[in-house]
Amino acid sequence: MSDFIRVQAHLCIGCxxxxxxxxxxxxxxxxxxxxxxxxxxxxxxEAVSAPVMCRQxxxxxxxxICPTGALVxxxxxxxxxxxxxxxxxxxxxxxxxxxxxxxxxxxxxxVQPVKCDLCCGHESGPACVAVCPTAALEKVxxxxxxxxxxxxxxxxxxxxx
Amino acid sequence: MNRxxxxxxxxCIGCHACEVACAVAHNQQAWPEKTAFNPRIRVVFRGQxxxxxxxxxxxxxxxxxxxxVAALTRREQxxxxxxxxxxxxxxxxxxxxxxxxxMVTAQQRGIARKCDLxxxxxxxxxxxxxxxxTQAITLMDGSTLNALRRRRQQATATGDFGGxxxxxxxxxLLLRPERKGAAKLPADQRKSHFNEIYQxxxxxxxxxxxxxxxxxxxxxxxxxxxxxxxxIPDFIRLVNQGDILAAAELCHQTSSLPEIxxxxxxxxxxxxxxxxxxxxxxxxxxxxxxxxxTDSALAQGWRPDLSAVQPRPERVAIVGAGPAGLGCADLLxxxxxxxxxxxxxxxxxxxxxxxxxxxxxDKQLLQTRREIFSAMGVRFQLxxxxxxxxxxxxxxxxxxxxxxxxxxxxLMAAGLEHEDAPGVVQALPxxxxxxxxxxxxxxxxxxxFIDVTGKRVVVLGGGDTAMDxxxxxxxxxxxxxxxxxxxxxxxxxxxxKEVINAREEGAEFLFNVxxxxxxxxxxxxxxxxxxxxxxxxxxxxxxxxxPQPVAGSEFVLPAQVLIMxxxxxxxxxxxxxxxxxxxxxxxxxxxxxxxxxxHPKVFAGGDAVHGADLVVTAMAAGRQAARDIVSFLDxxxxxxxxxxx
Numbered sequence: 001m002s003d004f005i006r007v008q009a010h011l012c013i014g015c016x017x018x019x020x021x022x023x024x025x026x027x028x029x030x031x032x033x034x035x036x037x038x039x040x041x042x043x044x045x046e047a048v049s050a051p052v053m054c055r056q057x058x059x060x061x062x063x064x065i066c067p068t069g070a071l072v073x074x075x076x077x078x079x080x081x082x083x084x085x086x087x088x089x090x091x092x093x094x095x096x097x098x099x100x101x102x103x104x105x106x107x108x109x110x111v112q113p114v115k116c117d118l119c120c121g122h123e124s125g126p127a128c129v130a131v132c133p134t135a136a137l138e139k140v141x142x143x144x145x146x147x148x149x150x151x152x153x154x155x156x157x158x159x160x161x
Numbered sequence: 162m163n164r165x166x167x168x169x170x171x172x173c174i175g176c177h178a179c180e181v182a183c184a185v186a187h188n189q190q191a192w193p194e195k196t197a198f199n200p201r202i203r204v205v206f207r208g209q210x211x212x213x214x215x216x217x218x219x220x221x222x223x224x225x226x227x228x229x230v231a232a233l234t235r236r237e238q239x240x241x242x243x244x245x246x247x248x249x250x251x252x253x254x255x256x257x258x259x260x261x262x263x264m265v266t267a268q269q270r271g272i273a274r275k276c277d278l279x280x281x282x283x284x285x286x287x288x289x290x291x292x293x294x295t296q297a298i299t300l301m302d303g304s305t306l307n308a309l310r311r312r313r314q315q316a317t318a319t320g321d322f323g324g325x326x327x328x329x330x331x332x333x334l335l336l337r338p339e340r341k342g343a344a345k346l347p348a349d350q351r352k353s354h355f356n357e358i359y360q361x362x363x364x365x366x367x368x369x370x371x372x373x374x375x376x377x378x379x380x381x382x383x384x385x386x387x388x389x390x391x392x393i394p395d396f397i398r399l400v401n402q403g404d405i406l407a408a409a410e411l412c413h414q415t416s417s418l419p420e421i422x423x424x425x426x427x428x429x430x431x432x433x434x435x436x437x438x439x440x441x442x443x444x445x446x447x448x449x450x451x452x453x454x455t456d457s458a459l460a461q462g463w464r465p466d467l468s469a470v471q472p473r474p475e476r477v478a479i480v481g482a483g484p485a486g487l488g489c490a491d492l493l494x495x496x497x498x499x500x501x502x503x504x505x506x507x508x509x510x511x512x513x514x515x516x517x518x519x520x521x522x523d524k525q526l527l528q529t530r531r532e533i534f535s536a537m538g539v540r541f542q543l544x545x546x547x548x549x550x551x552x553x554x555x556x557x558x559x560x561x562x563x564x565x566x567x568x569x570x571x572l573m574a575a576g577l578e579h580e581d582a583p584g585v586v587q588a589l590p591x592x593x594x595x596x597x598x599x600x601x602x603x604x605x606x607x608x609x610f611i612d613v614t615g616k617r618v619v620v621l622g623g624g625d626t627a628m629d630x631x632x633x634x635x636x637x638x639x640x641x642x643x644x645x646x647x648x649x650x651x652x653x654x655x656x657x658k659e660v661i662n663a664r665e666e667g668a669e670f671l672f673n674v675x676x677x678x679x680x681x682x683x684x685x686x687x688x689x690x691x692x693x694x695x696x697x698x699x700x701x702x703x704x705x706x707x708p709q710p711v712a713g714s715e716f717v718l719p720a721q722v723l724i725m726x727x728x729x730x731x732x733x734x735x736x737x738x739x740x741x742x743x744x745x746x747x748x749x750x751x752x753x754x755x756x757x758x759x760h761p762k763v764f765a766g767g768d769a770v771h772g773a774d775l776v777v778t779a780m781a782a783g784r785q786a787a788r789d790i791v792s793f794l795d796x797x798x799x800x801x802x803x804x805x806x
Contacts, residue, residue: 001251001264001271002271004251006255055250055251055252057248057249057250057251057271058248058249058250058251058264058270058271058272059247059248059249059270059271059272060248060249061230061248073271096229096230096248096250097229097250145251145254145255145264146263146264148254148255148260149254149260149262149263150260151260152257152258152259152260153203153205153214153259153260153261154205154207154260155260156205156214156258156259156260156261157170157205157207157211157212157213157214158205158207158210158212
């Protein structure tokens with residue numbers, strides 16, 4: 001099962017530090033007014049603020065619709081292969097969470113899909129998780145989901161003990 | 162008000178009948194693949210207590226709110242999951258507080274799955290409810306829930322909560338005597354001969370053992386766990402009714418050698434380990450009963466009835482007369498196909514005959530089976546090795562299909578110096594030579610007889626084969642017999658009952674020791690094995706803890722005969738590659754997930770495909786191959802007809 005990032009919205013204070021950390025982790029030092037492509041977006045509404053990003057679905061519609069294999073169902077995440085992207089925007093349309101974007105980074109040729117890759121190239125793990133001042137973000141390993149299910153089932157079977 | 166499944170914890174006996182019923186109901190009433198067992202209801206255990214847990218069909222379900230694609234919807238009276246719409250985002254799994262939604266892989270897609278109250282099955286009503294033997298599971302709806310409340314309100318008003326409650330169905334059902342099982346000869350008696358140590362059940366014993374079966378369901382946890390899915394509850398019921406011939410008929414529908422499985426299967430790990438009675442006075446003695454049924458039926462003259470079988474023109478060659486080959490031959494004969502079995506040994510059975518010692522399996526049984534199979538029309542070409550006496554090409558030319566059930570006869574080396582010194586012997590040749598003597602066959606120069614009389618024997622390894630070597634050495638008059646195993650006793654991979662038997666017969670056990678070198682005397686013969694003590698370290702990739710050597714704990718264990726029992730690996734068969742049958746890097750024959758190999762006419766199964774394993778898994782693979790061969794031959798016949806038109 002894929003890993004993913006879990007958000008506890010009630011902890012989010014809307015500081016957008018995660019966005020900056022994400023953009024830096026992927027594209028290096030950002031310049032004011034320069035390209036800024038964080039892979040997650042802090043959404044602010046009256047009652048709630050929360051970062052939203054790719055859920056690394058197991059049966060991902062973005063993968064299903066991608067005609068070139070630029071998005072593939074990997075073992076631990078939905079993986080991106082920039083070089084294959086033709087910018088058809090199919091994935092952007094398909095994603096029910098609105099967390100994929102097609103960008104054309106200035107100074108570079110071609111287009112690329114931008115979505116959370118769990119900072120797969122970084123040993124220290126997702127930058128957003130590391131930087132969040134209130135620990136509202138948490139990386140969940142795929143295997144932990146099955147454990148959570150088992151634990152909840154146990155509590156359902158034998159409540160309160 | 163939604164309908165939902167509710168479970169009475171006091172009545173749940175943890176029999177898993179609900180899980181099996183659910184998995185089967187959602188698989189067109191057929192057994193699912195071992196890897197695709199995803200029931201929508203799960204039994205949770207804590208000690209002896211158990212409760213089944215499944216979806217509550219909440220009236221304001223958080224899973225529905227969390228689903229971004231409307232795969233989960235509120236329908237009339239239920240929460241509906243449309244698997245076709247699921248994108249596998251796991252939101253619902255995280256939202257459900259009961260752990261009632263699981264991620265599964267179906268048609269190569271990762272999707273969520275949960276209880277659908279069996280609306281997608283032809284039966285339409287929940288299978289778990291129908292199959293629960295204690296009626297612990299019920300389907301509730303608005304009116305039953307209200308009725309329950311009204312009953313309780315009335316009890317509250319009158320103060321009558323039914324002080325003298327009726328006894329629980331589960332308690333009544335579980336009231337059974339303790340397991341007795343088959344009698345075993347006393348150790349000092351059985352040490353002196355090679356006869357079977359377990360005695361047959363008599364009618365009285367068989368009846369009382371059969372009375373212990375709860376008949377959890379027709380498809381119960383025991384027959385789910387059995388690799389052949391033997392109809393265990395039903396054949397035990399027939400024993401109880403005294404209908405041995407019907408029971409034998411039923412046994413033979415799923416198994417080719419039931420009396421042999423009844424003797425050599427590790428039941429404690431399979432059917433009996435899965436028995437609901439196992440923690441309650443002992444599992445039903447399924448193995449003993451299976452043996453009793455076929456032994457008695459054969460003694461009464463019962464034989465498989467193939468009179469209704471329509472003969473077919475096709476002929477199939479089977480390489481190897483072990484459990485895989487015999488399983489395949491059995492089903493082919495029952496489909497009217499002429500099977501010819503080739504084996505290099507002088508008797509059928511493969512490792513059943515030559516690898517399993519006679520005190521576990523009387524060799525007369527295989528002879529009887531050979532006669533039965535021959536009467537069914539199976540031909541045997543014994544003392545005939547493919548690649549030596551007959552070329553594999555000739556089989557491909559002469560037969561319509563070929564099945565390879567060649568087993569794994571390669572031996573695992575320990576990587577120690579002097580492994581070829583006199584006195585060091587591999588387990589399999591040692592056992593084969595001993596069995597040949599017991600059977601009155603002449604010695605085979607490929608497996609020379611090793612005399613252990615009056616000698617100190619050390620066996621390296623801790624599996625069932627190691628136990629066979631220990632017990633064979635005891636019976637052959639060894640002065641002392643010691644098993645040296647590198648892990649602790651709890652980590653031994655084989656059957657617990659074999660360890661107990663070996664210990665009773667006087668074998669000594671040394672745990673947590675690892676061989677380092679073989680010590681030789683001046684004439685170059687083995688005089689001992691250099692050991693180092695180990696302690697259990699971190700778990701390895703297979704989940705088993707790795708033994709770590711303890712520095713400074715070296716010692717020499719004296720031995721005049723050293724038997725290496727580290728398991729089996731594939732033996733080289735160059736004639737396979739030459740004919741386009743591919744093997745993987747370990748030498749195991751590659752198949753496409755079924756039993757088809759890279760050669761269209763060649764099928765394979767058993768140890769040669771999945772690596773050394775049990776008799777019963779080999780037989781299951783052989784039988785599957787027969788089904789695959791029949792559909793292959795059907796396709797061929799259809800093609801020919803097409804061509805003629």
